[in-house]
Amino acid sequence: MTHPLVTTRPLGGSKLGPAAARGEVPDNWSPRRPRTIADWRERIDEVWAHPGSDGWLARLAPALDASGAAAARLARVAQGKGVVVTTGQQPGLFGGPIYTWSKALSALAFADSLEKACGIPVAPVFWAATDDADFEEARSTLVAVSGGVRELSLPDQPTPGIPMSELPLGDVRALIEGLSSGAGSVANVDVIEAVRQAYGNPSATVGRAYVKLLRRVLEPLGIAVLDASHMAVRTAMHPVMLQALERREGVASLLETRTEEIRAAGFEPQVELVRDLTLVSRTTSEGKDRVPRTRAAEIGRSAAQGSLGPTVLLRPVAERVILPTIAYLAGPGELSYFAQVSAVADALDLPTPLALPRWSCTIVEPHIARILDRHRIAVDDLAHDNAVEMRLAREGMPEGIGRSITELRASIDKSIRSLSESASIDGVPVIAPRVPEGARIALGHRVDRLERRIVSAFARHAKDVALEVATARGALYPRGKPQERVLNFLPLLARQGDGLLDAMLIEASRHATQLVAPDDGSVAANRRNEATVRREGDPVG
DSSP states (O other): OOOOOEEEEOOOOOOOOHHHHHHOOOGGGGGOOOOHHHHHHHHHHHHSSGGTTTTTHHHHHHHHOOOOHEEEEEEOOOTTTTTEEEEOOOGGGGGOBHHEEEEEEEHHHHHHHHHHOOOSOEEEEEEOOOOOOOOOSEEEEEEEETTTTEEEHHHHHHHHOOOOOTTHHHHHHHHHHHHHHHSSSOOOOHHHHHHHHHOOOOOOOOOHHHHHHHHHHHGGGTEEETTSHHHHHHHHHHHHHHHHTTTTHHHHHHHHHHHHHHHTTTOOOOOOOOEEEEEEEEEEEEEEEEGGGGGGHHHHHHHOOTTEETTTHHHHHHHHHHEEEEEEEEEEHHHHHHHHHHHHHHTTTOOOOEEEEEEEEEEEEEHHHHHHHHHHHOGGGGTTTTTTHHHHHHSSHHHHHHHHHHHHHHHHHHHHHHHHSSSEEEEEEEOOOHHHHHHHHHHHHHHHHHHHHHHHHHHHOOOOHHHHHHHHHHSGGGGOHHHHHHHHHHHHHHHHHHHHHHHHHHHHHHHHHHHHOTTTTGGGSSSSOOOOOOOOOSSOO
């Protein structure tokens, strides 16, 4: 194999996320999911029926700051009464894990499929949640290296509550070099250069560096990146924040009812409610905090434009108001909390956003594929600690060891059976049957432990094999988690070049086709049969 292998994998998550992905939740938890082209056209009309859809690009242009293919696509949507497909993520160091980028490609593939099916302009928009204050999410990333993974991490946590848009990045040149070293021999030097330009300025903030990097990689593909902390976004959302403060009691009541419904249906709510707090946050000189319900009216009256922002359950509703969003491509956790988001929209008498399952993937690079083939390892075998190593060690042991252990087990069984039969007087057992049986089990455990020690010893001596397996595990199941969840994407992109994006988009397009019209096989004709990822200067259409 000379090219990376990209495969689609299930989203996973808690019970509620997969159920929502399959559309198996009550109708009042989510808008009806379109299943035909006619359904999508009807939803497009619903999006444009909301007054906030007019003039959206002019209002948000400073926060999008789009150029090239992304700007052209946005303009076509605004001029042609089209819609946008959104997804998003809070900042992660050097762009964060693979799923940040697979989410973006999900939105692109879905936008392409919907545009071809319905004949109206559709643009993908990535919502960069730089207003998020979760430093732990933003501080570190994992890079696959020979023998495992290397963690790259920012210094200790600052004062809690500081949005990533305001948190100084500091000097991370050593971390950039660690990322570059993890990339090894690169096919696409522009990737590492993009990191240097985005993160090489010590005066940059964590959020600004994240947005700059995303734009450098995604805009040539036609994906616009919206900086959620920009004043243009906060100003556009301000009326929704005031409405949420004004209707705080109704919001709380409907959310409590929805939480009870979720639990009654056998699920757990993704977001635990805090009764004393609203869904609105405010930014002050001391950082970011939630507005208490007891002070909501007072703070709402005095709040300056842009000083208020949404928390997680309010953000999708606010986004739906300020953007002509037809659907949000969501991960498993997001799909779960959208079951609560609909209650918020109902309480505010605002449009309910539609969440659809994003595309999820595993990427197997050629050098990793060779390790898997050589040792007959399936990707998911690596999810289990030491299972592969133990199998390979057993296969590499001298045949006599395995035969001796088998004979030892058989000898124990035979001896215990003989002992049980002999321990009797006139055919009546003098001990309870459980006694020899307990001894047989105990001795069996000791033999099992002996076997494990022997196998482990052979595994330690097979250093070359152990290194290769550790390398494969670091690339596919780092620290026991699926690759997409924790592994940094940029070293893979640097090594494999744009062909990796092409391969990912082909798979994402197959997923998108099923989302657009699962009941209409004719839409499959619109699917990309070969890689045609748009680059800067390519026609958009």
